[in-house]
Amino acid sequence: MSALILDGKAIAKQTEAELSERVERLKQSSGGTPILATILVGGDPASATYVSMKQNACRRVGMESIAVKLPEETTTEQLLSAIEELNGNPDCHGILLQHPVPEQIDERACFDAIALEKDVDGVTCLGFGRMAMGEEAYGSATPQGIMRLLQAYDIELEGKHAVVVGRSPILGKPMAMMLLNENATVTICHSRTRNLPDIVRQADIVVGAVGKPEFIRAEWIKAGAVVVDAGYHPGGVGDIELGPLEATATALTPVPGGVGPMTINTLILQTVLAGEKKLKR
Numbered sequence: 001m002s003a004l005i006l007d008g009k010a011i012a013k014q015t016e017a018e019l020s021e022r023v024e025r026l027k028q029s030s031g032g033t034p035i036l037a038t039i040l041v042g043g044d045p046a047s048a049t050y051v052s053m054k055q056n057a058c059r060r061v062g063m064e065s066i067a068v069k070l071p072e073e074t075t076t077e078q079l080l081s082a083i084e085e086l087n088g089n090p091d092c093h094g095i096l097l098q099h100p101v102p103e104q105i106d107e108r109a110c111f112d113a114i115a116l117e118k119d120v121d122g123v124t125c126l127g128f129g130r131m132a133m134g135e136e137a138y139g140s141a142t143p144q145g146i147m148r149l150l151q152a153y154d155i156e157l158e159g160k161h162a163v164v165v166g167r168s169p170i171l172g173k174p175m176a177m178m179l180l181n182e183n184a185t186v187t188i189c190h191s192r193t194r195n196l197p198d199i200v201r202q203a204d205i206v207v208g209a210v211g212k213p214e215f216i217r218a219e220w221i222k223a224g225a226v227v228v229d230a231g232y233h234p235g236g237v238g239d240i241e242l243g244p245l246e247a248t249a250t251a252l253t254p255v256p257g258g259v260g261p262m263t264i265n266t267l268i269l270q271t272v273l274a275g276e277k278k279l280k281r
């Protein structure tokens, strides 16, 4: 067996072509352009890279972005007031607060200050709750990107046992809810799960979302499983030991070029949707 490669880079590129046309049509019909505000707090180099990748993606589809850059010593109150200003800015359709923020900041309070209609990165509790209940909401960008990637390759989810390893607020938890909403049977594992390899061995679909390089070993994963790796670590490795799985899995997301590009693409797609809602009148 040779695993089908779920090529996030290719799907994102294809979607960008469609989004460029939508943005152009919106400009023609309304005179307006979808605008994403990006907020970067502090000097973490990886975060700065991801934010500039998001701004570049805005440019590629003809959108604009507003860059807010705040110093390392920013307080929760200062960040809340920057978010409030963007909430009240009629030209801004979506707000991205790059995670992680410096440790003195109450990140949850700041995420939750983002107005629901501008939460195009899907980080608010309100958005999460609505998504989990099957109501309209923008999904958290990485798990929503994974769902879009699985859908693009017609991967069946109904009745399948999905094991999500990781329970973070913007990845593992929403991932589990999204899979559940598509009628998968979902197990969420985490750092205190006992017998992790035995649970992973039962999975038809494995999602690695732990943030530790190659923590999930290839030998834990049964032949024929669908393998989704949401990790990205220096050296181009993810959370799963992917090498041997190329010969045994049904399908897998590569690192790089799998989930990462879909994360950014989903943020852009959801900002276009938010722009369309505001500008198409």
Ligand SMILES: Nc1nc2c(c(=O)[nH]1)N[C@@H](CN(C=O)c1ccc(C(=O)N[C@@H](CCC(=O)O)C(=O)O)cc1)CN2
Residues within 6 Å of the ligand: 050, 051, 096, 097, 098, 099, 100, 121, 123, 141, 142, 170, 232, 255, 256, 257, 258, 259, 260, 261, 263, 264
């Ligand atoms: N507010 C948010 N913060 C963070 C999120 C998020 O979705 N919202 N996700 C991650 C980081 N992230 C986006 O912010 C991200 C990470 C990696 C990639 C990516 O495309 N990686 C490439 C490889 C990297 C490279 O080329 O340098 C790949 O996998 O192909 C995109 C987005 C944490 N913070």
